[in-house]
Amino acid sequence: MAEVNAFEAATALMDWDHQTYMPQAAGEARAAHVSILSRLLHELLVSDETQRLAQEAAKEATSEDEKALVRVVSRRLEKSTKIPASLVEEKSRVSSEAHEIWVRARADNDFAKFRPSLERIVELNRQEAEHLGYTDHIYDALTDLYEEGATKKGWDAMFDGIRQPMVDLVARIKEAPAIDNRFLFGDWDVDAQRRFTEMLVEAIGFDMKRGRQDTAPHPFCTNFSVNDVRLTTRYQEFLGSAIFGSLHEAGHGVYEQGSPQEWDRTPLSGGVSLGVHESQSRTWENIVGRSKAFWSRYLPELKRSFPALPGLSLDDFYRAVNRVEPSFIRVEADEVTYNLHIMVRFEIECGMLEGSLAVKDLPEVWNEKYRQYLGITPPTDSLGCLQDVHWSGGMIGYFPTYSMGNILSYQIWEKLQADLGDTDRLMADGEFAPILGWLQDKVYRHGSKYPPSELIQRVCGGPLDPKPYLSGITRKYEGVYGLASTV
Amino acid sequence: MAEVNAFEAATALMDWDHQTYMPQAAGEARAAHVSILSRLLHELLVSDETQRLAQEAAKEATSEDEKALVRVVSRRLEKSTKIPASLVEEKSRVSSEAHEIWVRARADNDFAKFRPSLERIVELNRQEAEHLGYTDHIYDALTDLYEEGATKKGWDAMFDGIRQPMVDLVARIKEAPAIDNRFLFGDWDVDAQRRFTEMLVEAIGFDMKRGRQDTAPHPFCTNFSVNDVRLTTRYQEFLGSAIFGSLHEAGHGVYEQGSPQEWDRTPLSGGVSLGVHESQSRTWENIVGRSKAFWSRYLPELKRSFPALPGLSLDDFYRAVNRVEPSFIRVEADEVTYNLHIMVRFEIECGMLEGSLAVKDLPEVWNEKYRQYLGITPPTDSLGCLQDVHWSGGMIGYFPTYSMGNILSYQIWEKLQADLGDTDRLMADGEFAPILGWLQDKVYRHGSKYPPSELIQRVCGGPLDPKPYLSGITRKYEGVYGLASTV
Numbered sequence: 024m025a026e027v028n029a030f031e032a033a034t035a036l037m038d039w040d041h042q043t044y045m046p047q048a049a050g051e052a053r054a055a056h057v058s059i060l061s062r063l064l065h066e067l068l069v070s071d072e073t074q075r076l077a078q079e080a081a082k083e084a085t086s087e088d089e090k091a092l093v094r095v096v097s098r099r100l101e102k103s104t105k106i107p108a109s110l111v112e113e114k115s116r117v118s119s120e121a122h123e124i125w126v127r128a129r130a131d132n133d134f135a136k137f138r139p140s141l142e143r144i145v146e147l148n149r150q151e152a153e154h155l156g157y158t159d160h161i162y163d164a165l166t167d168l169y170e171e172g173a174t175k176k177g178w179d180a181m182f183d184g185i186r187q188p189m190v191d192l193v194a195r196i197k198e199a200p201a202i203d204n205r206f207l208f209g210d211w212d213v214d215a216q217r218r219f220t221e222m223l224v225e226a227i228g229f230d231m232k233r234g235r236q237d238t239a240p241h242p243f244c245t246n247f248s249v250n251d252v253r254l255t256t257r258y259q260e261f262l263g264s265a266i267f268g269s270l271h272e273a274g275h276g277v278y279e280q281g282s283p284q285e286w287d288r289t290p291l292s293g294g295v296s297l298g299v300h301e302s303q304s305r306t307w308e309n310i311v312g313r314s315k316a317f318w319s320r321y322l323p324e325l326k327r328s329f330p331a332l333p334g335l336s337l338d339d340f341y342r343a344v345n346r347v348e349p350s351f352i353r354v355e356a357d358e359v360t361y362n363l364h365i366m367v368r369f370e371i372e373c374g375m376l377e378g379s380l381a382v383k384d385l386p387e388v389w390n391e392k393y394r395q396y397l398g399i400t401p402p403t404d405s406l407g408c409l410q411d412v413h414w415s416g417g418m419i420g421y422f423p424t425y426s427m428g429n430i431l432s433y434q435i436w437e438k439l440q441a442d443l444g445d446t447d448r449l450m451a452d453g454e455f456a457p458i459l460g461w462l463q464d465k466v467y468r469h470g471s472k473y474p475p476s477e478l479i480q481r482v483c484g485g486p487l488d489p490k491p492y493l494s495g496i497t498r499k500y501e502g503v504y505g506l507a508s509t510v
Numbered sequence: 511m512a513e514v515n516a517f518e519a520a521t522a523l524m525d526w527d528h529q530t531y532m533p534q535a536a537g538e539a540r541a542a543h544v545s546i547l548s549r550l551l552h553e554l555l556v557s558d559e560t561q562r563l564a565q566e567a568a569k570e571a572t573s574e575d576e577k578a579l580v581r582v583v584s585r586r587l588e589k590s591t592k593i594p595a596s597l598v599e600e601k602s603r604v605s606s607e608a609h610e611i612w613v614r615a616r617a618d619n620d621f622a623k624f625r626p627s628l629e630r631i632v633e634l635n636r637q638e639a640e641h642l643g644y645t646d647h648i649y650d651a652l653t654d655l656y657e658e659g660a661t662k663k664g665w666d667a668m669f670d671g672i673r674q675p676m677v678d679l680v681a682r683i684k685e686a687p688a689i690d691n692r693f694l695f696g697d698w699d700v701d702a703q704r705r706f707t708e709m710l711v712e713a714i715g716f717d718m719k720r721g722r723q724d725t726a727p728h729p730f731c732t733n734f735s736v737n738d739v740r741l742t743t744r745y746q747e748f749l750g751s752a753i754f755g756s757l758h759e760a761g762h763g764v765y766e767q768g769s770p771q772e773w774d775r776t777p778l779s780g781g782v783s784l785g786v787h788e789s790q791s792r793t794w795e796n797i798v799g800r801s802k803a804f805w806s807r808y809l810p811e812l813k814r815s816f817p818a819l820p821g822l823s824l825d826d827f828y829r830a831v832n833r834v835e836p837s838f839i840r841v842e843a844d845e846v847t848y849n850l851h852i853m854v855r856f857e858i859e860c861g862m863l864e865g866s867l868a869v870k871d872l873p874e875v876w877n878e879k880y881r882q883y884l885g886i887t888p889p890t891d892s893l894g895c896l897q898d899v900h901w902s903g904g905m906i907g908y909f910p911t912y913s914m915g916n917i918l919s920y921q922i923w924e925k926l927q928a929d930l931g932d933t934d935r936l937m938a939d940g941e942f943a944p945i946l947g948w949l950q951d952k953v954y955r956h957g958s959k960y961p962p963s964e965l966i967q968r969v970c971g972g973p974l975d976p977k978p979y980l981s982g983i984t985r986k987y988e989g990v991y992g993l994a995s996t997v
Contacts (some may be wrong), residue, residue: 029546032539033520040523044531045738048720052519052735052774059516233535248539251532287539 024096028288030064032247039253042239058115065111068103088291091472095290102168106154114147118417125415132405134386141414142382145375148419152376161376165420169297170427172476175373177487178423181430182366184489189362190396192497196347196359197398199504204343206333207262216258219328220269223321224254227307228459229273233280241354241412242268244275244304249287252279262329263344267308274307275300277459281467296475297421301428302435303462309358309429310436310495311458315341316447345503349397351406359500362429363396368411368422376419433492434483435466511583515775517551519734526740529726541606552598555590575778578959582777589655593641601634605904612902619892621873628901629869632862635906639863648863652907656784657914659963662860664974665910668917669853671976676849677883679984683834683846684885686991691830693820694749703745706815707756710808711741714794715946716760720767728841728899729755731762731791736774739766749816750831754795761794762787764946768954783962784908788915789922790949796845796916797923797982798945802828803934832990836884838893846987849916850883855898855909863906920979921970922953 034057041053067073077093077100084093121140128137152164162175217236225231234252246252254272256265278294286292294300311317315337318325322340326332335343347357353364371388374380380388389408394400401407413421439461440446449457465482479487494510501508521544528540554560564580564587571580608627615624639651649662704723712718721733726742733739741759743752765781773779781787798804802824805812809827813819822830834844840851858875861867867875876895881887888894900908926948927933936944952969966974981997988995 025542026546026550029543029550032543033524033547036523036527037520040527044722044724046718046720046722048717049735049738052737055512055775056516056519056734059513060520063513063516230535231533233533235531235533237531247543248536250539251536288542 024290025288026067027064028290030060030067034060034064035245036247039245039247042241042243043237043255054119058119061115062112065103065108068100069108074100074104088286088472092289092291095471098171099290102155105156106151110147110150110154114144114151114417117143117147118415121417122412122415125409125412129405129409132403132409134404134409137409137415138382138385141385144414144417145382145419147417149376160373162373162420165376166423167420169418169421170424171296171474173298173423173427178369181423181427181487181489182362182369185362185426185430185493186366186396188493188497189359192500193347193349193360193363193397195506196500196504197349199506201348202342202346202503204263204346206335206339207343208260209262209329209331210260211258211262211265211329211331213258215328216262216265219325220256220265222324223266223312224269224273224276226321226453227270227273227277227311227455229254229276230280234276236269236272242272244272244279246276246279246293249280249282249284249292252276267312267344270312271304271308274304277307277462278303278467281463282470283468286470291470291472293470295469295471295473295478297424298427298431299466299475299478301425302431303428303466305428305432306436306462310432311450311455313341313344313358314447314450316450318344319451320453342503345500347500347504349399351393351399351401352410358429359496360397362426365422365426366396367392369426371408372419372422427487430489430492431479431487433495434479434488435462436495437491438465438483511777512775513554514551515777517547517554521547521551522732523734526732526734529728529730530724530742545602545606548602549599552590552595555587556595561587561591575773575959579776579778582958585658586777589642592643593638597634597637597641601631601638601904604630604634605902608904609899609902612896612899616892616896619890619896621891621896624896624902625869625872628872631901631904632869632906634904636863647860649860649907652863653910654907656905656908657911658783658961660785660910660914665856668910668914668974668976669849669856672849672913672917672980673853673883675980675984676846679987680834680836680847680850680884682993683987683991684836686993688835689829689833689990691750691833693822693826694830695747696749696816696818697747698745698749698752698816698818700745702815703749703752706812707743707752709811710753710799711756711760711763713808713940714757714760714764714798714942716741716763717767721763723756723759729759731759731766733763733766733780736767736769736771736779739763754799754831757799758791758795761791764794764949765790765954768950769957770955773957778957778959780957782956782958782960782965784911785914785918786953786962786965788912789918790915790953792915792919793923793949797919798937798942800828800831800845801934801937803937805831806938807940829990832987834987834991836886838880838886838888839897845916846983847884849913852909852913853883854879856913858895859906859909914974917976917979918966918974920982921966921975922949923982924978925952925970 037053037057041050045053077096081093081097084090117140121144124140125137128134148165149161152161155164157164160175166173166175166178221231221236224236233250234254236254236256238257239255240257242255242257244252244254254269254276256269256272258265275294278300282292294303318340319337322337345358347359349360350356353361356364367389370392371380371385374388375382375385385408386404390400393407439458443449443457443461446458449455466478469478473481476486497510498508500506501510524540524544528537532540564583568580568584571577604627608624608631611627612624615621635652636648639648642651644651647662653660653662653665708718708723711723720737721739721741723741723743725744727744729742729744731739731741741756741763743756743759745752762781765787769779781790805827806824809824832845834846836847837843840848843851854876857879858867858872861875862869862872872895873891877887880894926945930936930944930948933945936942953965956965960968963973984997985995987993988997
């Protein structure tokens with residue numbers, strides 16, 4: 024598994040470099056290198072020797088950690104061996120081509136151009152699901168790749184729990200006077216943004232000796248070891264892009280940095296699933312980073328860093344960074360409408376996989392669902408069903424983990440607050456150590472040891488539950504928009 | 511070989527990242543990753559399958575390029591298989607430890623601390639040489655790893671050709687009034703240095719779409735494909751550090767970028783040997799970059815970029831950047847004394863390998879040779895025999911390629927001038943395309959196709975010859991120091 028980890032570190036570094044520093048003409052060679060190393064990694068995973076070693080290890084494992092390691096490795100080897108190498112290769116090739124086609128189709132607002140690729144990707148995902156196997160629904164086989172144990176039924180229940188309340192809340196907010204956030208748009212000094220965001224991510228506890236922050240067109244977090252965690256952010260006209268982008272990625276980052284040193288370079292190190300990971304990025308971005316308490320501490324420093332900001336009050340700023348507005352683009356969506364974007368994608372993915380929704384009808388169904396959930400109609404497919412990178416990259420079953428992250432972040436925070444008491448005071452004092460320490464103890468230090476459902480049970484005392492999220496978000500935004508209290 | 515290349519690209523990127531952006535605590539994991547991938551690469555090279563494929567290819571090769579490819583690959587496989595994996599591993603382990611010990615020994619000026627490591631490294635290099643085999647001298651087996659076809663006898667002849675004339679020239683320069691270059695030291699704006707050096711390397715023809723420049727404590731050039739060549743430089747108190755460091759690495763860079771696109775990711779791509787590579791870095795750093803013609807073009811821009819520079823004449827500047835002064839540290843040495851530093855190391859390496867020089871006597875012998883060649887005595891071993899990284903990294907046989915580069919740069923330039931005529935006018939006009947084009951045609955486009963001796967024969971019409979270097983350097987520095995002309 025140390026060899027597996029070395030291959031993964033190599034391709035992860037190649038990907039980081041691709042998105043941060045790689046010269047423009049280097050893409051073809053980089054793709055070839057990643058493709059070769061990925062193939063060699065797959066060969067290593069499915070080799071008889073690896074299988075034999077895993078079986079030996081299973082017999083020898085005695086401690087709880089050893090057994091967890093065997094479980095994680097077995098799951099991975101099982102997934103790898105179930106899918107034939109030819110399918111892995113075809114999916115990789117088709118996705119790589121589809122990505123280029125999607126980039127052009129989105130630029131040209133031409134869904135027809137992308138349609139054949141998407142049809143092929145849906146078909147290849149169907150084949151993959153059949154190889155992986157499932158009991159209830161074909162979606163289960165795929166979504167389990169991103170969130171162990173997740174099923175369509177589980178996601179349905181999750182979305183059923185929040186759909187109507189969120190649609191209703193958005194509708195109530197639409198009735199209220201809009202919030203002005205224009206003062207956050209400007210020609211902000213890049214160095215000042217870098218310094219300010221680095222200050223923030225270090226303040227919440229991201230260790231710059233074991234990580235760094237660079238810029239990327241689409242921010243992400245990656246890591247090559249527990250002591251080498253890379254954040255990225257972007258400096259744009261909207262000052263919030265850098266600030267909340269950095270806090271979001273730093274949330275992923277502190278989770279990665281929190282794995283035990285002795286697990287480094289093993290499969291037990293690092294966040295356990297996409298949903299749990301997203302819960303931590305959203306915790307630090309939204310629950311901490313968009314709180315009034317947080318900005319009571321940092322607004323003065325923000326004003327010093329960006330003298331062009333007008334003389335605004337804490338309340339002005341707090342409301343501006345929590346402005347809700349139904350919009351077309353998911354990645355720019357606010358905390359309230361975000362899950363509605365995800366629901367659209369989840370329902371469409373299920374339909375495409377089942378065959379109840381033909382790819383050719385995607386634009387029409389997409390737009391109808393945006394009308395229904397968000398009350399707006401995308402004027403173009405580029406602002407509609409062509410906006411996301413995931414499907415062109417071959418990934419189906421991924422989207423619901425974003426909503427799980429949003430929901431879980433509030434559920435975990437409720438427990439954290441019960442233990443720590445006045446978290447607002449801590450944030451207002453810039454005292455993040457107790458918060459980080461609690462999350463470290465309850466979540467981060469467990470790395471990938473427990474399956475996500477077991478981890479949630481241990482942390483929250485029960486399964487994923489949308490209630491804390493619903494009450495938390497409703498209470499917050501009734502405050503932001505001065506709506507009558509319902510919770 | 512595409513798989514070999516993918517492993518090499520991965521470890522090269524890991525090394526680049528290590529020296530440019532890697533967080534401070536990430537070293538241990540990075541070393542583990544590189545070590546594992548290097549072992550997997552070695553296993554791939556010596557595998558029966560690779561040997562079989564190489565033999566098949568040898569039978570099938572018909573074109574000149576195919577035959578060259580087979581030759582290059584065979585040489586590599588032969589070297590890899592001759593050295594037992596256990597020795598590769600031990601040398602790698604010992605070198606890695608020795609490097610850390612050396613860093614501390616140099617910091618503490620404590621040769622005794624490093625001595626056992628160096629003794630072990632000399633012994634392992636001896637073993638390696640015996641496995642590789644040689645006819646005349648044990649040094650031949652090792653130096654051939656860095657410069658194909660090189661031998662101790664050949665290096666002896668090269669140094670014999672320049673030793674006395676260079677010692678004499680340095681002595682004559684010591685008699686002349688010293689040149690004042692203090693105006694080149696200051697607190698120079700880093701951004702201005704970055705912009706100015708990037709302008710220069712692009713001006714000489716380095717393609718930034720297929721490469722980039724970053725900073726590193728010890729500048730180097732690496733590449734992951736013909737379209738991804740990475741330069742590094744450093745911004746220091748001495749303004750010349752960045753300027754000539756950048757031009758030096760860009761010289762390596764344009765050589766790498768000059769390989770044919772169709773050879774990318776094959777063993778034919780890239781510079782053929784360390785000596786030929788160094789000839790190109792030295793050409794652009796010294797012959798072009800330290801010429802009066804070059805600065806007649808760029809001094810005005812330099813003054814604009816660094817307003818703190820005093821109102822100096824072209825001649826002031828030209829003399830300052832060509833100041834000669836016997837000094838202790840090789841990497842800071844000027845063009846005239848540089849080879850004297852190399853001779854010291856070469857003679858000591860031969861002695862240590864032969865056994866005629868005991869490692870324990872190294873400091874004494876080192877200092878004696880500095881007295882003899884440079885007329886100065888290092889006050890400490892840190893400024894003496896502990897200064898270079900090479901031996902601690904396990905590399906013996908490498909140093910003479912630096913001198914070969916210096917000598918060859920003048921030899922090739924003589925041919926270039928014969929073909930292009932007034933190169934001073936071209937440089938003064940910032941017209942580097944004809945110069946780069948000539949080098950591209952004669953040297954760069956051949957990548958690693960011809961053995962270095964054959965390439966030199968093709969370009970220069972004869973073997974390596976110190977005469978153009980001796981006359982060129984003597985003429986130049988008699989001018990710089992106003993000495994009586996002897997050439």
